[in-house]
Amino acid sequence: MGLTTNTVADTPTTPPHVVIHPGGGCTSAEDGRVVSDEWSLGVRTWGDDPGRGCTLLVGTYEGRGEASQPLLSALPGVVLLSQAEAATPVLAVLTAEMAVEAPGQRALLDRLLDVLLIATLRTWFAGRREEAPGWFRAQHDPVVGRALSLLHHDVAHPWTVEELAERVGVSRAALGRGFTALLGSPPMAYLTSWRLALAADLLVSSDATVASVARRVGYSTPFSFSTAFKRVHGTSPQQYRRGQASA
Template identity: 45%
Template sequence: MDVLSDLLHRARAADAVVRQLIQRPPWSMTFADAPPLTLVAALGGHAFVSLGTGPPVRLAVGDIALVSTKSYTIADDPGTAPQVVIRGAKKYPVTGTGEPAPRAPRTYGDGSPGATTMVRGAYELHGVVAERLLAMLPPLAVVPAGPRTGAALELLSAEVARDEPGQDAVLRRLLDLVLVLALRAWCASAAPPPWVRALDDAGVGEALRLLHAEPAHRWTVAELAARAGLSRAAFAARFAHLVGEPPLTYLTGWRMTLAADLLRDTEDTVAAVAKAVGYEDPFAFSVAFKRTRGASPSDWRRGRENISS
């Protein structure tokens, strides 16, 4: 499994809630308490996305916005005042009067001439691994229309209007496809974290894949270099240059990321978690974890218990 696929899998970026929005001007809606990652694609017409800071960004047909902030507004025009606030599964009037209205299961709005049609997918990401995924993106990333994303959006647009058995599953999988293609396009055209750019390098990219595939393996720089087809010195220098840190430092960070989620998601002992991420000595693991996460494994786990209680 490649590194991006691994992050999406471990962050549980699946089973997104898919909605189609069809709105006639003037319209404006604010999404409050949004999930960590939202994908908005313009299928027809145009829209403006605003985070409340910085200028609004226009979405033309085929453009995709990746939003990783809790509150944002989508409107036909930056000057249109928000009419509703969407929180959870309900729409609330901006005036604060009246009862909240439930949203339609999949599509809301009407298809009259001049309407803007969009699709929105909200992803509830999970754990510390999600932080690495979201670090790839600014709060608002716009991927311009392109042939690859366009083909996927065309399929999604055709399916979103259907109502057949298994439709939710089809829509979620198509949305996942759009998300991955959009992330690829963003990484190719913007300034993602150094490790993302390093994936394009044959040797260093292979090393990153190995570190993600087998984090508990007792990797050495010499073994990674051999697997990458480079000398030890050349590999170490190239990895540090492209990724921004030495290979074993990267490995430690990745192991601690996995351990943080294991401590909060499982009842495994600290020793078992240590072994799962490549540490035979629980004490050495605890020292590395506290240095990386700022808390001992036990304190980190108690933090989860305090949140859930």
């Protein structure tokens, strides 16, 4: 994750085009030269002219995990909110904190960026609720939303449809119908998919053993986990980890 501010022209003159890379490095689109140092204007700030009045706040997340795919696949290439729609004080706080250099500042900025992103996407989806993906609409359903929360809160629990239905106070049939209508799959099929997505991210982001990952996502043995993982991802957990590391 990284954050920078970019001060560019607010006049009809077109500013030079730049490419922002993972980690916040910036190069000229015309000749590929690195402009991060050349355009440096201070702490986490760069641009073509310090006197210009338009500032872009640039935040990047590096990597695309399996667990984030339902969100990413539901978004267009660009999400645009007007100032009125994006009325959150977080943006002003983040902008002010960008110029501060102090112990723990990177962690603080990362958390503020997380909050701003969540607030922005929540607002964007809420304004388009009928077009929003099922997992977003499910949060507002008193039965399915509760069931989804239980599954996410304790993914390793040996859930059954019977127990889940009892916990949310409806019949198995009613839970199955509502869950499938909103999420596109029955509760246990959704749980399996979510477990394996979390497992894939754990394999890449940690050095935990396959057996440990299996237990953390609710599989009693590495063998049952490997079988399920290979069925979904087309490769064993070990091969998946090696392939992602080399990529």
